[in-house]
Amino acid sequence: MxxxxxxxxxxxxxxxxxxxxxxxxxxxxxxxxxxxxxxxxxxxxxxxxxxxxxxxxxxxxxxxxxxxxxxxxxxxxxxxxxxxxxxxxxxxxxxxxxxxxxxxxxxxxxxxxxxxxxxxxxxxxxxxxxxxxxxxxxxxxxxxxxxxxxxxxxxxxxxxxAEPAAVAWHAVARAGEVAGRTALVVGCGPIGALVVSVLRRAGARAITAVDIHDYPLAIAGELGATTTLRADDADAIAAVDADVVIECSGNRYGLESAIRGATRGGRVVLLGLLPTGLQPAPLSLVITRELEVLGSFRFNDEIDAVLGALADGSLVxxxxxxxxxxxxxxxxxxxxxxxxxxxxxxxxxx
Missing domain, CATH: 3.90.180.10 (Medium-chain alcohol dehydrogenases, catalytic domain)
Structure with a gap:
């Protein structure tokens, strides 16, 4: 020993x-x-x-x-x-x-x-x-x-x-190139808040954060969200017209917001774990807007990059x-x- x-x-x-x-x-x-x-x-x-x-x-x-x-x-x-x-x-x-x-x-x-x-x-x-x-x-x-x-x-x-930040890092990577693009994050619990921080580090031009509570929206603002919206403001969410959407709430209402808030030809990443079974969603918009809808599950080796970014202060x-x-x-x-x-x-x- x-x-x-x-x-x-x-x-x-x-x-x-x-x-x-x-x-x-x-x-x-x-x-x-x-x-x-x-x-x-x-x-x-x-x-x-x-x-x-x-x-x-x-x-x-x-x-x-x-x-x-x-x-x-x-x-x-x-x-x-x-x-x-x-x-x-x-x-x-x-x-x-x-x-x-x-x-x-x-x-x-x-x-x-x-x-x-x-x-x-x-x-x-x-x-x-x-x-x-x-x-x-x-x-x-x-x-x-x-x-x-x-x-x-x-x-x-x-x-x-580091572990939940790696989950967020993986989801942002699934979204593709985000530098200079507009992003929408639906659900700002710890994972959603970390997604905001990773998007900011990755150079997103504008980040809109959505939640039902004021407290997580305030945290999202500290981490780099340029706009915050309440989840019940459907018209404002639809008007975001985001290039990239990351759904972090894990419920059917967040899924609907994510689809409606995406621009034509945009990409929607589903990170929040939806309940098992069928989920209602406005899939007609996925078709007519030619949205790309992707899943994101845990992570692979992203935790190594996260530790480096935490150490150098670039990931807040x-x-x-x-x-x-x-x-x-x-x-x-x-x-x-x-x-x-x-x-x-x-x-x-x-």
Whole structure:
């Protein structure tokens, strides 16, 4: 054991969803590391919409909670034990975590887009059974390949938004060239707000942000939105006539706004995860305007570019972090994060 490694406990404090409405902060066993696993002392974890859905509904989209699951995939921390096979960063290294494990034996996805692999697992996801535990825990045993060393001048607290910022970065990349173009962002929760920031960094000429609440619109304004609109102002949204639209609300009304706000020949990127099943939408406008409608799901290696942009200050994220709670107060933190009218990204401090 190196001088920077520590003796590890057999149990560690974690945030576990047992069923809909049943969220607990409890001691859980620390998994025995495989040779390619590192042990990370988690500093911060960001509460994601999927974490909220597992708590409130017992499901996130089609991922149904069938057994207690440790939540959390937006995490950063410090390596306290390097993988015994020598892979990954050494003990003492501050890291962000890429929570995906691409895989499966189906060849039906592009080789350069592992986020689409059918067997892909994600920390804190019930998409597979047994579920993939997350990392809302004081100590997390993680594959060393998930770890991304932080630049020296990037704080752990700022890096805590690297994962959702990578989701936003991927969506903006799906939109194509945005420099000098007009953009519309529908839904300004944490992901939508980060989309605004990424669009600003990418050189969008004008960015219109839409939401039902004033608080997220104010954050979007801080991050670079040139115009903000209430979601019930249908005429104003339709008049935006945006070259690029990124839908982040994940509901049918946001989808309608995104289509109506797009210019003829424009591109609409669907980032917000719509509920499973059929969704009503004005598809006649997709046809008559020859709109390109694309999906955007998670990300691949964009987190590396995000960390660099966070470190050099070109990607602004500070206004997105609205609250911080100790892990012992996770139930209160989740309740605050659920209130979109009064919170943005809520962090747990471990």
């Amino acid at each position: 190196s001088s920077t490694e520590i003796d590890l406990p057999t149990r560690t404090l974690g945030v576990v969803a047992h069923a809909a409405g049943d969220l607990r902060v409890e001691a859980i066993p620390l998994r025995r590391p495989e040779s390619s696993d590192a042990v990370v002392e988690i500093a911060y974890g960001g509460i994601c919409g999927s974490d909220l859905h597992y708590w409130t509904h017992g499901a996130a989209g089609e991922s149904i909670l069938k057994a207690p699951m440790l939540l959390g995939h937006e995490v950063v921390g410090t390596v306290v034990r390097q993988a015994t096979d020598g892979s990954g960063p050494p003990a003492g290294t501050r890291v962000a975590v890429h929570p995906a494990t691409p895989g499966g034996d189906s060849p039906r996805y592009p080789a350069d887009r592992p986020n689409l692999s059918q067997g892909c697992t994600y920390l804190g996801s019930a998409a597979q059974f047994p579920h993939t535990d997350g990392a809302f825990t004081r100590y997390a045993v993680l594959p060393s390949r998930m770890l991304r060393p932080l630049p020296d001048d990037l704080s752990l607290r700022t890096a805590a938004v 994220v500070a206004p997105v972090i609205s609250h911080e709670f100790a892990v012992q107060d996770a139930l209160e933190a989740f309740a605050v994060a659920k209130d979109a009218a009064a919170s943005a990204k809520v962090l747990l401090a471990f």
